[in-house]
Structures are given as structure tokens and as C-alpha cells.
Amino acid sequence: MADLHFELVTPEKLVRSDDVHMVVVPGTDGDFGVLAGHAPFMSTIRNGDLLIHRTAGGAPERIAIEGGFAEVNDKGLTVLAEKASIEG
Known part of the structure; x- marks a missing residue:
């Protein structure tokens, strides 16, 4: 399967722009996973x-x-977060 284009953006900067296999997002109504072609x-x-x-x-x-x-959308997954911090 093709890779998913993923971007994570905060008001300060573009935190991540990468092609990945899958992203699981903490949605308001529950977690959801996104693969290419979603x-x-x-x-x-x-x-x-x-x-x-x-x-x-x-x-x-x-x-x-x-x-x-x-x-x-057809270009991938974009997460617009108020804050983001990379752990580890």
C-alpha cells in the first residue's frame, strides 16, 4: 500500500511533514487511524x-x-494542533 502523507502544524511552525504508514489521532469522539486512501x-x-x-x-x-x-483529504492527513511536543 502507498504511504500516507502526514503533516503536523501548530501556530508556531510546521512540526512534521513526512510519508508514513499510518497515524492514530485522538479525536474528540474517539481515536481513529488513518491510512493512505482514507x-x-x-x-x-x-x-x-x-x-x-x-x-x-x-x-x-x-x-x-x-x-x-x-x-x-486526497493529499493525506493534516493535523492542526494548538500545541505539540515530541516525547523522548
């Missing part, structure tokens, strides 16, 4: 961890985020 979708997000899977079956990277929106 249907268009928009959601508010709650405080929590983005789980970024660079490869299928690989251990996820965690990035703590606070509030914002997530949008999936």
Missing part, C-alpha cells in the same frame, strides 16, 4: 498522543498534542 474526513481533536507508525508493524512514535483539528 475517505475524506474532518474531526476536532482532544488532548492526547498522536501515534505515528512509520512502517506496518513498527513501534509508533508518540507526539503529545493539545486541541485542534484533523483533516483527511
